Amino acid sequence: MNALARHRYHRAAPVVLVLLLLGLIAGIAAAVSTASSAEATTATADDVTEGQKLFAANCASCHGLDAQGTDGVAPSLVGVGAAAVDFQVGTGRMPMQASGPQAIAKRPQFSAEEISQLAAYVASLGAGPAVPTAEQVDPELGDAANGMELFRTNCAMCHGSVGGGGALTQGKYAPNLWETTPTHIYEAMLVGPQSMPVFNDANIDPEGKRDIIAFLKAQDEGSPGGLRLGAIGPVAEGMWGWLVALGLIIASTVWIGARSS
Ligand code: HEC
Numbered sequence: 590m591n592a593l594a595r596h597r598y599h600r601a602a603p604v605v606l607v608l609l610l611l612g613l614i615a616g617i618a619a620a621v622s623t624a625s626s627a628e629a630t631t632a633t634a635d636d637v638t639e640g641q642k643l644f645a646a647n648c649a650s651c652h653g654l655d656a657q658g659t660d661g662v663a664p665s666l667v668g669v670g671a672a673a674v675d676f677q678v679g680t681g682r683m684p685m686q687a688s689g690p691q692a693i694a695k696r697p698q699f700s701a702e703e704i705s706q707l708a709a710y711v712a713s714l715g716a717g718p719a720v721p722t723a724e725q726v727d728p729e730l731g732d733a734a735n736g737m738e739l740f741r742t743n744c745a746m747c748h749g750s751v752g753g754g755g756a757l758t759q760g761k762y763a764p765n766l767w768e769t770t771p772t773h774i775y776e777a778m779l780v781g782p783q784s785m786p787v788f789n790d791a792n793i794d795p796e797g798k799r800d801i802i803a804f805l806k807a808q809d810e811g812s813p814g815g816l817r818l819g820a821i822g823p824v825a826e827g828m829w830g831w832l833v834a835l836g837l838i839i840a841s842t843v844w845i846g847a848r849s850s
Pocket residue numbers: 644647648649650651652662663664666669673674677678683684685686690691692707780781782783
């Protein structure tokens with residue numbers, strides 16, 4: 590112990606201490622995250638019962654006690670599947686708070702465990718798409734180049750050529766997709782939220798969906814050209830060219846003229 594105590598005032602002591610603490614924090618974080626993801630994937634009968642309670646308290650006012658839907662208020666959830674619930678509640682769209690042209694994405698109100706319980710309950714009411722596995726949505730396994738082609742043909746008319754989002758008719762809009770998690774991207778294609786069409790496995794097969802995720806995640810990393818300029822394409826770039834480059838030419842012309850007079 591004495592040998593250790595002697596090194597207290599060593600120059601490297603604070604650095605060593607900080608490194609040890611960081612290692613400890615990283616270890617705890619890793620242990621906690623593996624623990625929670627392991628329990629999120631298994632749906633048991635308990636989950637269904639818990640989910641039913643959560644549903645009665647938070648969703649039944651609009652969707653009805655048995656999720657059968659209420660005319661003119663909210664649709665039936667029988668057969669929408671776990672994927673729809675995981676998407677709608679996980680992106681904070683549900684429970685819906687204000688009525689409007691489209692449910693607004695907010696901070697999610699439920700924990701990952703509660704969301705999987707709600708999803709288990711709704712899935713127990715009728716068969717529907719399940720939440721995709723981690724492997725199905727892993728961008729590392731996808732082909733971003735093929736994903737780009739699929740995205741340009743199927744999604745770009747609403748979400749913009751690189752997923753920046755865009756306005757639709759009647760106050761609706763296709764959101765920006767850069768921050769959306771891979772799982773939520775996959776689920777959106779499976780369930781087609783609101784005015785978005787459903788892309789079932791016959792339209793875009795599971796590998797194609799993963800390729801699209803890889804393409805969108807590549808956009809997340811920023812633009813290879815530097816500033817993204819809103820990602821609206823040549824319009825923004827042209828505007829910068831005209832304003833900045835042409836502005837410089839005019840300014841220098843004025844300056845040269847002013848010097849000679
Ligand atoms: C204030 C009313 C309201 C509440 C509360 C509410 N919803 Fe909804 N929900 C709606 C409406 C309206 C829609 C359809 C419109 C839309 O998607 O924008 C909808 C759509 C959905 C969908 C999509 C259905 C489909 O066909 O894909 C799911 C899933 C869903 N809700 C789940 C839930 C869950 C789970 C809760 C509770 C945590 C909840 N909702 C609470 C009004 C509500």
